[in-house]
Amino acid sequence: MLELRYVVEHLEEVKASLSKRSPEAAAPLSAIADLAGERRSTITEMEALAQERNQANAEMAKLPKGSAEFQAKRESLGKLSDRVKELQKKVTLVEARISEILLGVPNVPDPVVPVGHTSEDNVVVRTWGTAPKFDFSPKAHWDLGQDLGILDFERASKLSGPRFTVLVGEGARLSRALIQFMLELHTEHGYLEVAPPLLVKDSTMQGTGQLPKFAADAFKTVKSDPERTYDLYLIPTAEVPVTNLHAEEILEAKALPLAYVAYTPCFRSEAGSYGKDVRGLIRQHQFDKVELVRFATPETSEAEHQKLTSHAEEVLKRLGLHFRTVELCTGDLGAGARRTFDLEVWLPGQNQFREISSCSNFGDYQARRAQIRFRDEATKKVRLAHTLNGSALAVGRTIVAILEQFQQKDGTVVVPEALRPWMKTDVIRARK
Secondary structure, X not given: OOOHHHHHHOHHHHHHHHHOOOOOOOOOHHHHHHHHHHHHHHHHHHHHXXXXXXXXXXXXXXXXXXXXXXXXXXXXXXXXXXXXXXXXXXXXXXXXXXHHHXXXXXXXXXXXXXXXXXXXXXXXXXXXXXXXXXXXXXOOHHHHHHHHXXXXXXXXXXXXXXXXXXXXXXXXXXXXXXXXXXXXXXXXXXXXXXXXXXXXXXXXXXHOOOOOOOHHHOEEOXXXXXXXXXXXXXXXXXXXXXXXXXXXXXEEHHHOOEEEEEEEEEEOOOOOOOOOOOOOXXXXXXXXXXXXXXXXXXXXXXXXXXXXXXXXXXXXXXXXOOEEEEEOOHHHOOOOOOEEEEEEEEEOOOOEEEEEEEEEEXXXXXXXXXXXEXXXXXXXXXXXOEEEEEEEEEHXXXXXXXXXXXXXXXXXXXXXXXXXXHHOOOEEXXXX
């Protein structure tokens, strides 16, 4: 969430920055400016009346309690108090409206982010490895998985409907091997492993920006406990609970950066995506993911962003998967991100690169919503931390890449060497 004072004092600058995302992104700021002016004038009036009330109270204390002058002063004081209360209620309502609008305003892009409108304007930063060459027509993972007997879409649909998959045999083992491999690698990089709850409060979802903007994409549970005053949501990503581990806390600067890794199932309704990626593992309602989260000072967050991205890239390098790193343009940035690098892995069965990780620096956008702060060692002042996160990696999409890049002419799939200690085999063959 953006800071109200900064928005008001730098209104045109903020509007210009947000307009680089889209013309609509800056639209709510006009209402915020008007409301901020109303809030300021109301507070000014309220403070003047409060001062007048205090003076009247002091004068009344000097008068004889039974006198007519005392009674008149008390009646006048009562009216002043009522008016102050009315103004206070007005300020509360105006502030609630400002907060409501600000919660829907996206983050200001970092000035270094390339300006553009769609993914076509994203910039390729680097490419690793080379695309595999085949002397046969490579298959898409959904055909490979079904031929090998390791992906069962039909039975998953029977159980849960579309956009679900049953992983069978070596498919389930491959998923488990990837999770173990990724967690081991990232703990070597210094990340502390956590296993967070999969159900979180609505306030937790709001802290990282999933609410209110992405309410339609969330799976919200039905309240069964009459004493529970808040809603619970299935997490769309481990970013939500892990970032909020330090909500409402003041960290010590010397403890930063903090780095966490978590494996969780993730749940997304994918509202508005119907007709897109309906086949295979690319866009599922339930999927597994290993997530990296870092907390940093504003002065170090850019370096921490580069470090986090390199850690996600290392997974793909260890697996030997051809990929590229792209910087998202302003029009393709997620709402809360100020800068993002996407890792896109090559899928020969589909003849295209597809996103497998998104590594973002949120600046203080999430920290302001969740009140994640730290105490500056030099000034002793409390400041907002910067939050960063990235997939490292989405497990289902990594399975897709392995099946498609390492497929063989006979229909088998070579297991990346890094996974063989867990897979107990070097080749995935059709189930008999």
